[in-house]
Amino acid sequence: MERVDVYPTHEHNGYKLRVGKPFPFGATFVPGGINFSIFSSHATACTLVLFDKGQLQPKAEIPYPLEFRIGNVYAMTVFGLDIENTEYGFRMDGPFSPEEGHWFDRSKILMDPYARSIGGRDVWGIVPDWNNTYQHRARLVFDDFDWEHDRPLEIPIEDLVIYEAHVRSFTKDPSSGAKFPGTFAGIREKIPYLKQLGINCLELLPIYEFDEFENSKVHPETGEHLIGNYWGYSTMGFFAPKAGYAATGKLGMHVDEFKALVKELHRNGIEVMLDVVFNHTAEGNENGPYISFRGIDNKTYYMLTPEGYYYNFSGTGNTLNCNNPVVRNMVIDCLRYWAAEYHIDGFRFDLASILGRDPWGAPLPNPPLLESLAFDPILAKCKLIAEAWDAGGLYQVGSFPAYGRWAEWNGKYRDGIRKFLKGESNLVGEMAQRIQGSPDLYASRGPTASINFITAHDGFTLNDLVSYNEKHNLANGENNGDGANDNESWNCGWEGPTDDPEINALRKRQMKNAVAMLMVSQGIPMILMGDEVARTQHGNNNTYCHDNALNWFDWKQVESNAEQLRFFQHLIAFRKSHPVLRNRWHLSNQDRVGSGYPDISWHGTQAWNADWSDSSRVLVFLLCGKHARGGLVADDYVYVIMNMHWEGNWFHLPGLPSGRLWHIFANTGMPTPHDIWKPGSEPLLDDQGGLFVGSRTVAILVGK
Amino acid sequence: MQITINDVQDVKVVQLDGDLDGSTAPDAQTQIVPLAIAGSKIVIDMSKVPYMSSAGLRMLLVLYRSIAGSGGKVVLVGLSSELEDTMQLTGFLDFFSHFSTLDAGISALT
Numbered sequence: 001m002e003r004v005d006v007y008p009t010h011e012h013n014g015y016k017l018r019v020g021k022p023f024p025f026g027a028t029f030v031p032g033g034i035n036f037s038i039f040s041s042h043a044t045a046c047t048l049v050l051f052d053k054g055q056l057q058p059k060a061e062i063p064y065p066l067e068f069r070i071g072n073v074y075a076m077t078v079f080g081l082d083i084e085n086t087e088y089g090f091r092m093d094g095p096f097s098p099e100e101g102h103w104f105d106r107s108k109i110l111m112d113p114y115a116r117s118i119g120g121r122d123v124w125g126i127v128p129d130w131n132n133t134y135q136h137r138a139r140l141v142f143d144d145f146d147w148e149h150d151r152p153l154e155i156p157i158e159d160l161v162i163y164e165a166h167v168r169s170f171t172k173d174p175s176s177g178a179k180f181p182g183t184f185a186g187i188r189e190k191i192p193y194l195k196q197l198g199i200n201c202l203e204l205l206p207i208y209e210f211d212e213f214e215n216s217k218v219h220p221e222t223g224e225h226l227i228g229n230y231w232g233y234s235t236m237g238f239f240a241p242k243a244g245y246a247a248t249g250k251l252g253m254h255v256d257e258f259k260a261l262v263k264e265l266h267r268n269g270i271e272v273m274l275d276v277v278f279n280h281t282a283e284g285n286e287n288g289p290y291i292s293f294r295g296i297d298n299k300t301y302y303m304l305t306p307e308g309y310y311y312n313f314s315g316t317g318n319t320l321n322c323n324n325p326v327v328r329n330m331v332i333d334c335l336r337y338w339a340a341e342y343h344i345d346g347f348r349f350d351l352a353s354i355l356g357r358d359p360w361g362a363p364l365p366n367p368p369l370l371e372s373l374a375f376d377p378i379l380a381k382c383k384l385i386a387e388a389w390d391a392g393g394l395y396q397v398g399s400f401p402a403y404g405r406w407a408e409w410n411g412k413y414r415d416g417i418r419k420f421l422k423g424e425s426n427l428v429g430e431m432a433q434r435i436q437g438s439p440d441l442y443a444s445r446g447p448t449a450s451i452n453f454i455t456a457h458d459g460f461t462l463n464d465l466v467s468y469n470e471k472h473n474l475a476n477g478e479n480n481g482d483g484a485n486d487n488e489s490w491n492c493g494w495e496g497p498t499d500d501p502e503i504n505a506l507r508k509r510q511m512k513n514a515v516a517m518l519m520v521s522q523g524i525p526m527i528l529m530g531d532e533v534a535r536t537q538h539g540n541n542n543t544y545c546h547d548n549a550l551n552w553f554d555w556k557q558v559e560s561n562a563e564q565l566r567f568f569q570h571l572i573a574f575r576k577s578h579p580v581l582r583n584r585w586h587l588s589n590q591d592r593v594g595s596g597y598p599d600i601s602w603h604g605t606q607a608w609n610a611d612w613s614d615s616s617r618v619l620v621f622l623l624c625g626k627h628a629r630g631g632l633v634a635d636d637y638v639y640v641i642m643n644m645h646w647e648g649n650w651f652h653l654p655g656l657p658s659g660r661l662w663h664i665f666a667n668t669g670m671p672t673p674h675d676i677w678k679p680g681s682e683p684l685l686d687d688q689g690g691l692f693v694g695s696r697t698v699a700i701l702v703g704k
Numbered sequence: 705m706q707i708t709i710n711d712v713q714d715v716k717v718v719q720l721d722g723d724l725d726g727s728t729a730p731d732a733q734t735q736i737v738p739l740a741i742a743g744s745k746i747v748i749d750m751s752k753v754p755y756m757s758s759a760g761l762r763m764l765l766v767l768y769r770s771i772a773g774s775g776g777k778v779v780l781v782g783l784s785s786e787l788e789d790t791m792q793l794t795g796f797l798d799f800f801s802h803f804s805t806l807d808a809g810i811s812a813l814t
Contacts, residue, residue, distance in 0.1 A: 082726050082727070083726060083759070084725065084757050084758055085724040085726060142758060142759075142762060144762065144764060145795070146769075146795075146799070180789075181791065184793075185793045188793075246793075247789075247793050248790055248794060250794050251757070251758075251790060252757075252758060253758055253761070253790065253793070253794050256758070256761070256793075256794035256795060257793050257794050260794055260795030263795060264795075336795075425752075495749065546786055574714065608708070
């Protein structure tokens with residue numbers, strides 16, 4: 001039976017119209033037409049502006065009739081539009097009085113905050129027409145992807161091994177051999193590599209539409225044009241994937257291309273996690289451009305000082321007003337959309353502490369947005385991971401409001417491991433906490449609250465962590481003033497590349513030590529793209545503005561650093577084959593299953609005799625296989641010796657239950673291929689009583 | 705766009721000629737979908753389609769779903785390398801068997 005609402009009731013210059021549905025916000029396909037719904041609590045009138053794709057001048061401007069507004073929502077159905085060839089925006093009438101928080105300007109055409117596709121930067125790096133008064137253009141999307149049997153993988157979080165990567169950097173370098181370098185499709189071509197590495201979660205740096213030309217500048221020495229926003233931590237629209245990341249962006253098919261990537265990753269057992277940036281937008285401060293929010297309802301979308309200026313808790317000019325109920329709903333709508341329409345498995349929230357501030361910037365004890373996300377029915381199986389600090393001084397590692405759901409980037413893990421790795425004293429007590437999943441921070445939340453990482457996109461790569469004492473960021477054009485100074489790095493004796501074989505050998509060993517520590521820690525390990533092949537940024541610890549080899553994965557290193565890649569592969573496989581390394585609950589340091597061994601026990605050069613003194617640089621522990629997952633599954637015994645002292649030593653081994661013998665899985669002090677063994681093929685240790693572990697060396701044994 | 709439908713043995717050969725986009729896909733769909741009856745075998749000859757938009761991709765998938773739903777089979781022939789790439793990158797190619805020549809497409813169905 002035909003519905004009444006397929007018939008228009010109004011007309012404007014030949015366009016047939018009807019009152020729309022206020023929900024959902026954005027542009028929605030309805031029978032015969034498109035429903036355009038937009039909210040503004042302070043606008044006095046709204047006009048829908050329609051363009052033919054790519055045209056500078058609008059083809060129509062349709063004011064919303066008074067009767068098309070319900071509350072503060074303007075909703076209108078326009079019939080007979082060509083879906084593929086239409087772009088739309090809005091003009092908003094209202095006061096311009098920044099001191100009151102209002103920035104209405106009828107001369108601006110504004111993008112829909114709910115735009116699900118955004119035109120204007122369809123191909124990465126193509127210089128836009130700056131005369132275009134509507135730069136970032138809302139488009140219409142068929143959300144009808146055929147997922148067949150796919151769904152989010154719901155891998156238990158304790159089993160994840162996360163790989164943090166940048167879409168363009170991963171395959172842009174010609175050495176990738178990708179047919180479509182630097183794109184979603186390029187990633188798809190490299191899925192076999194990711195599988196071979198063994199990771200099961202790909203975390204992508206921001207893929208929401210951003211403008212790579214934002215804040216673009218010139219290299220101080222070479223005159224090279226620097227992309228202002230290479231990483232993408234500056235969102236224009238929260239509902240649209242970046243068109244320039246898709247080989248088919250120029251055809252307007254980026255939505256399908258990204259979904260096809262997610263589906264293919266899922267088919268290969270790899271989850272997809274998005275790095276999402278809800279703390280600010282690309283509109284900057286008082287001097288920034290009008291893109292969307294500022295002109296639609298500035299006072300709702302941004303945190304403002306009593307004088308009407310933008311609070312800057314993000315360090316980028318403005319702060320999204322996340323705990324305003326309308327903005328909060330937008331964030332929830334957005335994440336639900338990505339979970340349901342794109343089958344995204346999890347989200348990592350950039351500067352998430354901002355999400356816990358009230359509209360005036362004060363940290364909330366019980367932030368409604370964080371609570372809503374934790375209990376949301378659609379997001380119920382998604383991983384939620386907080387970067388639990390912000391640029392306004394809030395540091396919540398260990399205290400982020402979690403509601404039993406949120407995990408955190410564990411910044412204390414990163415710092416502790418780095419210091420221990422370079423041989424600092426007075427660290428073994430802290431290390432014992434870190435490798436147990438930081439029970440000092442997450443007592444009630446369990447080790448799965450801890451995302452363990454040593455390197456991430458912010459800061460040095462692993463190679464640079466062992467090759468530089470200081471950051472070298474001159475190429476960023478900020479006089480080396482940007483980027484963190486507290487890197488806790490150590491160059492092993494020479495700043496930067498060297499021919500000294502001893503230094504190079506030590507660096508290689510330190511990188512292996514680092515990943516060994518990461519993979520035997522309780523909690524969730526995260527690897528930075530390229531660390532498995534010793535990718536370098538030449539000491540630059542803040543490469544946000546480089547669309548070049550500083551960021552691009554050099555695939556030649558897969559060959560040249562095959563030794564390190566192999567080491568990573570075997571360690572990841574080892575972690576996956578030993579549930580004793582992936583506990584869901586904290587270890588008790590007691591024997592709760594009657595095995596005669598505590599779940600974790602502490603040792604030293606002598607078995608059962610740990611050295612907790614300030615000067616100790618040795619951490620040795622035994623994980624009892626009978627306690628794996630609280631005793632629910634059977635596993636081997638795993639013994640880990642971390643000798644970060646500059647001298648080697650003999651380490652006596654504890655006895656095993658009868659029938660079990662010590663086998664050597666890894667010893668970073670040994671030359672390849674005896675540095676590590678394929679899990680399952682570990683050779684028997686000659687001397688069951690002990691072994692020599694060299695200086696700054698990690699050894700891992702299996703009792704089986 | 706011109707649409708020609710021929711019978712070759714028990715196979716319907718649909719020749720598309722022209723761009724397949726938002727303005728032509730609805731008409732193509734109207735003409736082709738009725739061919740999807742129980743056990744039907746359909747070859748879509750794409751060799752004269754220089755450009756295909758999102759709407760074109762969707763028309764093909766609607767066709768696939770309606771034919772598969774009625775127990776029939778559909779194959780594509782003559783995709784240009786650009787169209788093949790586009791369909792592959794967007795995941796649409798996963799649903800189709802495709803062949804370079806019409807003869808190969810027909811023999812795959814018979």
